[in-house]
Every structure is written in C-alpha cells, then in structure tokens.
Amino acid sequence: xxxxxxxxxxxxxxxxxxxxxxxxxxxxxxxxxxxxxxxxxxxxxxxxxxxxxxxxxxxxxxxxxxxxxxxxxxxxxxxxxxxxxxxxxxxxxxxxxxxxxxxxxxxxxxxxxxxxxxxxxxxxxxxxxxxxxxxxxxxxxxxxxxxxxxxxxxxxxxxxxxxxxxxxxxxxxxxxxxxxxxxxxxxxxxxxxxxxxxxxxxxxxxxxxxxxxxxxxxxxxxxxxxxxxxxxxxxxxxxxxxxxxxxxxxxxxxxxxxxxxxxxxxxxxxxxxxxxxxxxxxxxxxxxxxxxxxxxxxxxxxxxxxxxxxxxxxxxxxxxxxxxxxxxxxxxxxxxxxxxxxxxxxxxxxxxxxxxxxxxxxxxxxxxxxxxxxxxxxxxxxxxxxxxxxxxxxxxxxxxxxxxxxxxxxxxxxxxxxxxxxxxxxxxxxxxxxxxxxxxxxxxxxxxxxxxxxxxxxxxxxxxxxxxxxxxxxxxxxxxxxxxxxxxxxxxxxxxxxxxx
Amino acid sequence: xxxxxxxxxxxxxxxxxxxxxxxxxxxxxxxxxxxxxxxxxxxxxxxxxxxxxxxxxxxxxxxxxxxxxxxxxxxxxxxxxxxxxxxxxxxxxxxxxxxxxxxxxxxxxxxxxxxxxxxxxxxxxxxxxxxxxxxxxxxxxxxxxxxxxxxxxxxxxxxxxxxxxxxxxxxxxxxxxxxxxxxxxxxxxxxxxxxxxxxxxxxxxxxxxxx
Numbered sequence: 058x059x060x061x062x063x064x065x066x067x068x069x070x071x072x073x074x075x076x077x078x079x080x081x082x083x084x085x086x087x088x089x090x091x092x093x094x095x096x097x098x099x100x101x102x103x104x105x106x107x108x109x110x111x112x113x114x115x116x117x118x119x120x121x122x123x124x125x126x127x128x129x130x131x132x133x134x135x136x137x138x139x140x141x142x143x144x145x146x147x148x149x150x151x152x153x154x155x156x157x158x159x160x161x162x163x164x165x166x167x168x169x170x171x172x173x174x175x176x177x178x179x180x181x182x183x184x185x186x187x188x189x190x191x192x193x194x195x196x197x198x199x200x201x202x203x204x205x206x207x208x209x210x211x212x213x214x215x216x217x218x219x220x221x222x223x224x225x226x227x228x229x230x231x232x233x234x235x236x237x238x239x240x241x242x243x244x245x246x247x248x249x250x251x252x253x254x255x256x257x258x259x260x261x262x263x264x265x266x267x268x269x270x271x272x273x274x275x276x277x278x279x280x281x282x283x284x285x286x287x288x289x290x291x292x293x294x295x296x297x298x299x300x301x302x303x304x305x306x307x308x309x310x311x312x313x314x315x316x317x318x319x320x321x322x323x324x325x326x327x328x329x330x331x332x333x334x335x336x337x338x339x340x341x342x343x344x345x346x347x348x349x350x351x352x353x354x355x356x357x358x359x360x361x362x363x364x365x366x367x368x369x370x371x372x373x374x375x376x377x378x379x380x381x382x383x384x385x386x387x388x389x390x391x392x393x394x395x396x397x398x399x400x401x402x403x404x405x406x407x408x409x410x411x412x413x414x415x416x417x418x419x420x421x422x423x424x425x426x427x428x429x430x431x432x433x434x435x436x437x438x439x440x441x442x443x444x445x446x447x448x449x450x451x452x453x454x455x456x457x458x459x460x461x462x463x464x465x466x467x468x469x470x471x472x473x474x475x476x477x478x479x480x481x482x483x484x485x486x487x488x489x490x491x492x493x494x495x496x497x498x499x500x501x502x503x504x505x506x507x508x509x510x511x512x513x514x515x516x517x518x519x520x521x522x523x524x525x526x527x528x529x530x531x532x533x534x535x536x537x538x539x540x541x542x543x544x545x546x547x548x549x550x551x552x553x554x555x556x557x558x
Numbered sequence: 559x560x561x562x563x564x565x566x567x568x569x570x571x572x573x574x575x576x577x578x579x580x581x582x583x584x585x586x587x588x589x590x591x592x593x594x595x596x597x598x599x600x601x602x603x604x605x606x607x608x609x610x611x612x613x614x615x616x617x618x619x620x621x622x623x624x625x626x627x628x629x630x631x632x633x634x635x636x637x638x639x640x641x642x643x644x645x646x647x648x649x650x651x652x653x654x655x656x657x658x659x660x661x662x663x664x665x666x667x668x669x670x671x672x673x674x675x676x677x678x679x680x681x682x683x684x685x686x687x688x689x690x691x692x693x694x695x696x697x698x699x700x701x702x703x704x705x706x707x708x709x710x711x712x713x714x715x716x717x718x719x720x721x722x723x724x725x726x727x728x729x730x731x732x733x734x735x736x737x738x739x740x741x742x743x744x745x746x747x748x749x750x751x752x753x754x755x756x757x758x759x760x761x762x763x764x765x766x767x768x769x
Contacts, residue, residue, distance in 0.1 A: 224628065225575075227621045228582050234614045235585045242607040245599055249607060250592035280699045280730055281691040450732035454723045455745060461706065461722065462715075462749055474707040482700065483581060489574040489691065508610040515605045 060187055067417030071425050076119045079112065080422055083123025084429045090124075091131015092444045093452065096272060097144030098128030098372075099388040099498070103267035104459055106396055107467040114400045115418050121396060122422040125389065126178060126430050129372055131441070133170040133365060138163060138442050146368045149334035153353065153360030160356045167438040168300055169308050169358055173365030175431045176312040177319055181373020182423045184320065185380070189409065189420070192381035196406035199382075201513035202525050206534040207384055208507035214325070214541055216496040225492045232483075233497035236261050237504025244512050256472040263395040263501050265464050269477045270494045273460050274484015276453045281485060299435070304358055311341055311359035315366030322367075323374025323386060325541060330371035330387065332545065337367035339551065376423060380404050380416055383506075388495040391502045572629040579625035586618035698729045719746035 070076060086108070090101035101124050109117035132147040137154040150170065157166035199207070212234075216226030239250045240260030251257035300308060315337040322333040341363045345353045353360055375386045376393075383405030385391035397404050408416050434441070447455075464477045487494060511525075518524030526532055593611055702725040710718045723742035728734045 224621060224624050225578075227617070228578055228625055231582060231614060231618045231621050232585060235589055235618065238589075238611045238614060245601070245603070245607045247596060247598050247607040249596060249611065250589065252592070276726070277696060277699060280695045281693075448732065450727040450730035451738075451741065453730055454726035454742075457703075457726050458719055458723050458745060458749065461703070461710075462719070465710065471707050471710060474710065475704070478700065478703045478707070481703075482696075485696070486577045486581065490572075490578045491574070492578050511610060512605060515609075516603060520605065 060190060063413065063417045064186055064421060066414065067419075067421030068424075070115060070414065070418035071119060071421040076116060076418075076422065077425070079116050079120040080123040080425050080429050081433075083120035083125075084127040084426060084433055085123075087124035087127025088131040088134075088430070088434065088441055089127075089444060091128035092134050092441050093131075093456065094135055094139060094141045094445065096275060096456070097132050097142075097147070097389075098125065099144065099267070099392055099495075100271045101125075101128030101131070102389055102392045102396070103264060104272060104463055106264055106392070106399070107463045109396070110399070110467065114402065114412075115415050117396070117400065118415065118419045119422040119425075121393060122419060122426040123429060125372065125376075125393070126174070126369070126423075126426045128389070129369060130171065130174055130430055130434055133174065134167065134438055134441050135445065137166045137170060137361070139445055146330040146334055146371075148331065149338040149364035150361055150368070152338065153357045156354070157356035157358065157361060162356060164439065165300055165304060165358070166356075166361055168435060169304070169362050170365045171431055171434045171438065172300070172308070173312045173315065173362045174369040175427055177316045177366035177368065177370035178373045178427045179424070180316050181320055181323065181370040182376075182420065182427065185374060185377035185423075186420050189377055189381050189416075192377065193406040193409045196382050198530065199406075200528070201510040201517070202528060203530045203534065205507055205510040205514055205525060206531040206538075207382065208503045208510065210534055210538045210541075211384060211386070211499055211503055212496070212507070213538060214545075215499045216493075217542055217545070225490065226496055229487065229492050229494065229496040230500050233266075233500025234504050236266060236497070237501050238508070243505075243509065254472065256470055260505075261476065261501070262464075262468060262473060263392070263498070264467055265473050265476050266480055266501050267392055267395075267498055268460050268464055269480025270484035270487070270497060272456055273477060273481030274488060274494070276457050276460075277481050277485035278488050279449070279453050281489075300358075307358050308362040311362035312366040314340060315363030316370040318363070319367035319370025320374050322371045323376070324378040324382075325386060330368040330375075333367040333371050334364035337363040373423070380408060380419070381406065383408075385499060385502060388498045391495075391498045394502050571632045575625060575629040579622055579629050582618055582622035582625060586615055586622055589615040589618060695729060699726065702726060702729060715750055716743075716746050719749065 071080070083105075086105055087098070087101045090096050090104055091098055096104075102121065105120075105124050109120055112120065129144075129146070132142055132144045133150055133154070136142040136147040136151045137158050140151050140155040142148045142151050154166050154170065157163070157169075212230055216230040217223050235250075237260075239257050241248050241258055248258055318337040318340065319330060319333045322330060338360060341357070341359045342353050345351050345357060345359065352358075372387070372389070375390045378384050378386050379390045379393055381404075383394070383403060385394045394404060402408065402412060402415070460477065460481075461474055464473050465471075467473075484494065514524050515522070518527075526535065589611060593608060593615060596608065598607060702722060706718050706722045709721075720739070720742045723745055724734070724739055727738050727742075732738060
C-alpha cells in the first residue's frame with residue numbers, strides 16, 4: 058500500500074493547476090515537434106530542454122512527461138499521414154497505418170494509434186509504479202563493477218542492435234565516447250582534449266550534440282537533397298475520429314499483444330522500441346495469415362494497433378529503467394537522463410530516497426500526460442497534420458532557428474553554436490551512410506559514468522581487472538548481454554523477412 | 559563480401575560511408591594528440607585519466623580502419639541489394655514521381671555504364687542517385703550558420719535570426735520575397751518575446767537593446 062500512498066502524493070503534486078498546465082503545454086509542444094517530418098520524440102525532448110530551464114525541477118519533469126508521450130504520438134501522425142516516421146520506432150506503424158490512410162480511413166488510423174499508445178503507455182506506467190520501488194532496492198546491490206557492466210551492456214547492445222552493420226554502430230559509439238571524454242576528468246582533475254579552449258573544460262553539452270545530430274543534421278540532409286522533387290503527399294483526414302465496435306474488437310487484442318511485446322524491451326538497452334514494434338507487427342501478420350480473410354497489405358487495423366501499443370509500452374518501461382537504474386535504454390531516455398543531470402539530479406536507486414517526491418510526481422504525471430494526450434489527440438489529430446502543410450523551406454528554416462536558439466540560450470556561448478554546426482554536418486554524413494545516431498547519444502551520456510565506475514572498480518581492487526567480473530550480478534549481466542546479441546541477431550533476420558513489400 | 563561473389567559487376571567506392579570513416583580516423587588522431595600532450599598531475603591515482611581514452615582511441619583506429627576498407631572496397635552494384643527501411647532515421651527512400659532532374663539522370667546513367675550493368679540494376683542506380691549530394695547547398699547552409707555565429711554577439715538575436723531564417727529559406731529553394739522577410743522578422747521577434755520575455759531565457763539583444 059506504500060506505493061499507492063506515494064502515488065497519491067504524486068498525483069496531488071501533478072494535479073496542481075500550474076503543473077497540469079505544464080503537462081498540457083508539454084504534450085502540445087511535444088506533439089508539434091514529433092509531427093514535423095524527420096523529427097521524433099528524442100528531438101522533441103532535446104529541443105525543448107532549454108525551455109524547461111526556467112522551471113523548478115518538478116515542473117520541468119512534469120512538462121517532460123507531456124513532451125515525451127507527445128513526441129511519440131507526433132511520430133505516429135506523420136507516419137500514418139505522410140509515410141515518414143519521425144523515429145525508427147514508428148517505422149512499423151507506417152506499413153498498415155499509411156495504407157489505412159490511403160484507403161480513406163485516416164481518422165480511424167489516428168484513433169487506433171492514439172488508443173494503442175494510451176493502452177501500452179498506461180499498462181507500462183502501472184507496471185513501473187508498482188515495480189519501481191523494488192527495482193530501486195535491487196539496484197542498491199549494484200556496485201561500481203555492476204554499473205560498469207550495465208554501461209558496457211548499453212554501449213554494445215545499442216551499437217550492435219540499432220545499426221544494420223556492427224562496424225557502423227561501433228563507429229557511432231566511438232564518436233560519442235570521444236565526445237564524452239572531453240573536459241576535466243573528475244577523479245584527478247586533469248583537463249583532457251580541450252586543446253586550450255576554455256569552453257571545453259566543462260565538456261561538450263549533450264544538448265548541443267543531440268540538437269546538432271538530429272535536428273540540424275536533418276536540415277543539412279534536406280538541403281543536400283533539396284533539388285529533388287517533392288514526392289510526399291499528405292492525406293486528408295476528416296471524418297469520424299473514433300472506432301466502430303467491429304474495429305474495436307479487432308484492435309483491442311492487438312493492443313494488448315503489442316503491449317506484451319513492448320513491456321520487456323523498455324529495460325533492455327537495445328536502443329529503443331524499433332525491435333518490439335517490428336516483433337509486434339510480425340506477430341499480427343502471422344495471426345492474420347491464418348485467418349480466413351487476410352487483411353494485411355490493405356490497411357489492417359491490427360497491423361497498426363500492435364506496433365503502436367508496443368512502442369509506447371517500451372517507452373513507458375524505459376522510463377522505469379531510467380528512474381530506478383539510471384540506465385537509458387533509448388535515445389529519448391538518454392536525453393531525459395541529461396535533463397536530470399542538468400537539474401543536478403541523478404536517477405537511480407537513490408532518487409527514490411532523496412527526491413522521492415519528485416520521482417512520484419513524475420510517475421503520476423506520466424499518467425496525466427497519457428490522458429491529456431488522448432484528449433488532445435483523439436479529436437485534434439487532423440489539426441496537427443496541418444503542420445505538415447507548411448512549405449518545406451520555411452519549416453526547415455524554422456527548425457534551424459529553434460536549434461540555434463535552444464543551444465545559445467542554454468549556454469550563452471558562440472563556441473557551442475559552432476559546435477552545433479559541426480554536429481549538424483556530422484549528422485548529415487552519418488545519415489547518408491546509414492550510421493545510427495542513437496549510440497552517439499548513449500555514449501555521450503553514459504561515457505563519463507562508465508569511466509568513473511571503471512576507475513572506482515580498479516581503485517578498489519588496486520588495479521586487478523578481474524574485479525570487473527567478480528560478482529554474480531556482473532557475470533549475469535555479461536551473460537545476458539551475450540544472449541541479447543544472439544537473440545537480436547536472429548530476430549533481425551526474421552524481421553527483415555516479415556515486412557510486407 | 560569477397561571479390562569472387564561480386565562476379566562481373568564492378569565495385570565503386572562507397573562515397574556515403576567514406577566521410578564517416580575519415581571522421582572516425584580523424585577522431586582517433588585528435589585523441590592521440592590529446593593523449594600525448596595531456597599533463598597528468600602527479601597526484602593522480604592508478605589507473606589515471608589516460609586509461610579510458612586510450613581504450614577509446616584504439617577502438618577508434620580499429621573501427622575507422624575497417625570502415626575505410628569497407629568504403630574503399632565499396633558496395634557491389636547488382637540487383638541483389640536488399641531493400642530495408644532505413645533503421646536509424648526517418649525517411650524511407652521516396653518514390654520518384656515525375657521526371658527526375660537531368661543531373662541525377664546523367665549521373666545514374668554514367669554510373670550504370672561504369673558498373674557495366676544496364677537493365678536489372680535500375681533500382682540500385684536509383685538508390686545511389688538519391689544519395690547524390692548537392693554540396694553547394696550544404697556549403698551555403700554551412701556558410702549562413704557560420705556568419706550567424708559570428709554576427710550573433712555584435713548584432714543581437716533579432717537581426718541575426720531574421721537573416722538566418724531568410725537565408726535558410728532561400729538556400730532551401732524558396733524565392734526571396736518580401737513576405738519571407740516579414741515571416742522571418744515575426745518569427746525571430748516572437749521567439750525573443752516568448753523565450754526571453756516569458757520564460758526568462760538569455761538571448762542577446764545586441765546593439766538594438768542599447769538604443
């Protein structure tokens with residue numbers, strides 16, 4: 058009952074008028090950024106991070122809860138109506154979702170996505186609320202060696218799983234790690250790789266890296282192909298934005314199955330919800346093939362419902378992993394971790410002891426955020442789609458403006474603006490080469506943690522590296538890592554085969 | 559990935575992967591220089607501030623070298639290139655509607671001839687055509703942002719942001735019109751009002767603020 062009491066306190070905080078306002082504002086802004094072609098939920102959090110600096114931590118995180126889910130739903134809107142997913146997690150939704158829209162069922166597709174996202178997110182958040190305290194207790198058994206193992210897990214799994222080739226994933230990882238070691242090393246006070254630039258002493262801000270790679274990288278990418286004719290067509294989406302009983306009967310089991318696929322992946326650091334969404338999609342497709350009237354390929358409602366629920370379930374439990382272990386399992390969660398650090402908070406087992414009020418308010422506002430999103434999006438999704446009608450030059454010029462504004466206002470340094478440029482260019486090069494961006498972000502954020510824990514382990518053991526694998530927990534973590542690599546390799550091959558042409 | 563499986567289809571350098579390989583190797587070199595010139599205080603305990611970066615540097619050389627070799631060996635041209643939705647980002651290759659621009663067409667044709675393939679490789683040619691980069695536009699955008707970074711502090715947010723917005727819209731293919739300039743001013747001023755005024759973020763007022 059402890060959980061319920063804490064949660065009630067959290068709701069009391071979240072329901073104060075000002076905090077409710079922040080959730081709504083966050084959901085609106087997050088959806089707006091998510092809808093924009095090429096920009097996803099990770100970008101929504103990064104781009105809006107500076108906006109929250111003037112709030113108190115609780116208000117800021119409550120707003121983040123709105124942005125987080127808002128960005129995810131925005132991804133789905135552009136995936137369904139424009140066939141351009143904002144994030145890799147929305148790719149699976151485009152297959153049947155866009156076909157539904159093409160056959161004149163765009164509003165129902167949007168409603169399916171919104172309700173699916175709600176179902177997945179709700180179940181995941183309930184799970185997080187009830188399991189977080191015991192997860193946090195479990196995490197207190199983690200020492201430096203175990204945390205190093207976790208970080209290594211995140212590094213290897215993200216680069217191996219997200220990229221289509223291991224080398225490309227590692228290339229991305231190594232760039233991120235290099236960025237992470239710039240600045241003053243905390244243990245000895247040595248200044249590293251600053252090359253005499255005083256701005257580098259504090260390290261390179263993760264906001265600069267994220268905004269540069271994701272948002273400005275997208276603008277550069279667009280500029281590089283700007284001479285190509287526009288082939289995108291936006292589908293009109295007027296009509297009834299709710300589901301008939303027959304549609305509900307088809308969608309509901311798919312939502313639940315999708316959620317079941319999504320839940321476990323939130324705590325495995327394999328780079329977000331791309332895998333569970335594809336697994337959920339593949340599963341629905343297998344079920345569909347056995348039925349008398351196969352619908353896949355013509356806009357099957359289940360083919361959209363399952364990945365949507367899976368995606369949001371993963372995001373929900375990813376939040377749990379972040380809060381209790383301090384471990385980001387996706388790029389979006391990685392930026393949330395950066396946000397915590399900006400406010401001087403360290404997610405992890407101690408968060409529930411030291412800042413339990415904030416932690417529970419955040420969990421409560423995840424619930425509120427979900428409800429707000431459902432209310433905002435079920436009727437207004439077609440309005441959001443209007444954002445896609447902004448002429449591309451204006452859209453991308455606007456994004457550019459927000460990028461430089463965000464970066465400059467958070468640091469007040471022109472050096473950061475130049476760095477932003479460099480990362481924008483890098484983002485474009487990486488995009489052209491199919492090199493994933495998520496490992497960079499994970500590495501920038503977890504790099505310092507990995508180094509600190511490694512140093513601690515080696516200091517305690519007086520230089521004996523066998524201390525890294527001395528405890529059962531770290532051995533288990535390395536074993537799970539090996540297993541994850543094998544499973545994901547097999548799954549990727551399967552997923553590749555199961556996409557409808 | 560060996561030469562024997564490629565058969566008669568010739569390889570061409572993977573121009574998309576090459577820059578990334580060079581960036582990774584560049585990172586490795588910069589890390590090496592930094593490691594050599596690093597001044598470690600004598601009070602530092604073992605393992606010291608060098609160990610972790612050394613590991614990264616070694617990894618960077620290895621990954622960079624492998625990527626470079628892969629890029630130089632190139633992608634094989636042939637119809638068997640597996641099509642998969644790009645995993646990391648956001649755009650799947652868009653279907654080309656209407657006549658593609660002549661620039662692409664020529665390049666594609668040349669590539670097709672160079673690769674010694676004609677009909678079956680059409681998809682591959684199209685895929686590589688969509689990878690063609692309009693470098694002048696990229697350079698223009700880069701220049702605009704550099705100028706913005708230089709003039710931001712002396713001119714202030716309002717003027718530099720207006721210029722940046724206007725410049726980027728034109729660079730991305732909009733016609734330079736007075737209306738665009740108007741939108742630019744409104745947007746720049748709006749951001750200033752909302753973020754500096756309401757949320758209290760620091761944006762420079764520049765010399766206008768001093769008037």
